[in-house]
Amino acid sequence: METQEQKEEQLIKDYNSLKPKLIEWANFVDLTLQNIIYTNIESASIKIQIPPQYRLKSDESLIGKAFYNNQFKNSSKPLKRIEDKVGTRIVLTSLREVKIVKEIVLSNTEFWNVRISRDPDKSFDKKPKEFDYTAIHLNLTPLGSSSIFKGFSNTDLEFYVCELQIRTLLQHAFAEVAHDTIYKGAFSSNNQLVRLLSKAEALMEVTDEYFCNAYETMEKVEEYEKSFLNGLIKLAESELDFKFDKNSIDIPLTNDIFNIFEIRNIEIREIEKNIQRNKSLLKSLLANTKSYLGRQPIVILIAYLVFFDSSELKEKWHLEENILKEIFMRLNFSFGIG
Incomplete structure (x- = not known):
């Protein structure tokens, strides 16, 4: 055996x-x-x-x-x-x-x-x-x-x-x-230790669920912001004959501007209408603005805000004032008048 x-x-x-x-x-x-x-x-x-x-x-x-x-x-x-x-x-x-x-x-x-x-x-x-x-x-x-x-x-x-x-x-x-x-x-x-770890595991599972919900919320926001950004890029190409370099887009800056100016309250269709009403000015803006911001699709959103509500734009603007002044000037707006 x-x-x-x-x-x-x-x-x-x-x-x-x-x-x-x-x-x-x-x-x-x-x-x-x-x-x-x-x-x-x-x-x-x-x-x-x-x-x-x-x-x-x-x-x-x-x-x-x-x-x-x-x-x-x-x-x-x-x-x-x-x-x-x-x-x-x-x-x-x-x-x-x-x-x-x-x-x-x-x-x-x-x-x-x-x-x-x-x-x-x-x-x-x-x-x-x-x-x-x-x-x-x-x-x-x-x-x-x-x-x-x-x-x-x-x-x-x-x-x-x-x-x-x-x-x-x-x-x-x-x-x-x-x-x-x-x-x-x-x-x-050790039943006491098992119970303690069981409680910790339950808390971990709840935390995982909260993380999951948080990621879902972030993904929805990211999806909307990506869609809005793509809308600006497409409008530049179709309405203004201008093509942004997608590899040079500053995503943190873009998201920052989107959050400050609450893009969920802005329709891409309204930006398109603004472009059609002011096409020559916007073409000139894109062609002649050599600054970093001028190479970002968000400049189209900022231009829309100049026309739509320049007072709120100036109030919420948190970057260098000269950057915004140049956009106002190229769109024939006085920076001193809201």
């Missing part, structure tokens, strides 16, 4: 035989994740805080999970059943981004077979002490067509799962502390 020591030695021997392909597969997963996420990073407004970087389970950790964990101790094939032999994680800013990346990974089935292995809410209900369960867990298994695994059967491929965790930065920081303290530490039976 095989002794426990022999079982453990055989497990590690079998594990060592898997490691080269596990590492190769994990490298492929990391690179592919970065490629497919960066392809969508601008359109989806994703901010990667920590890029994917795989980690291989240590021999000692594998033995502990295979033979000294209630979930696997009676398993005839623990090496196959343990699906986090190699794992990677990607850390993002908000829960919204986590959901987006999850859908990106699930939809790219030309690279892997993918399965959701843990639902955060259901997993936490079952195992409230395992604080890394708040992350989304996906299991990525190689396809039979993978060049890495030529000649491997579907049964063989099941040994090469790479576990992917998708977390927010808050979830990541909390899990790194709580997982080591509770799940692997000496305090797993």
Whole structure:
């Protein structure tokens, strides 16, 4: 009869035989994740805080999970059943981004077979002490067509799962502390500590939701401001035969002016009407103004405000007065008269 020591030695021997392909597969997963996420990073407004970087389970950790964990101790094939032999994680800013990346990974089935292995809410209900369960867990298994695994059967491929965790930065920081303290530490039976960390996790989840709401609000504002800016650029081209250099647009300055003069109360159509009424003056302004502001699309908005409400414009103006005086002069307005 095989002794426990022999079982453990055989497990590690079998594990060592898997490691080269596990590492190769994990490298492929990391690179592919970065490629497919960066392809969508601008359109989806994703901010990667920590890029994917795989980690291989240590021999000692594998033995502990295979033979000294209630979930696997009676398993005839623990090496196959343990699906986090190699794992990677990607850390993002908000829960919204986590959901987006999850859908990106699930939809790219030309690279892997993918399965959701843990639902955060259901997993936490079952195992409230395992604080890394708040992350989304996906299991990525190689396809039979993978060049890495030529000649491997579907049964063989099941040994090469790479576990992917998708977390927010808050979830990541909390899990790194709580997982080591509770799940692997000496305090797993300390109910008071578990309750305290549970409260902290609840607060973290609420904070994540607030962050998500804040990002949604910012995105709506950014979307409106981008649309307004594009409207000014298009009007310059279509009505004034002038093309701004998009690479030279000062976005912080533009947003500053937009906020001060509350562009949500201004219709692009009204600016267009103003251009049509004062086309020659505005063409001259764009052609002859050599200042930094004159190379920014917001100069069209400022010109509109000169015509529409010059008193309010002067009252709210917070930059050098001479900058505004030049625009007034080129539009045949006296700066001393509101």
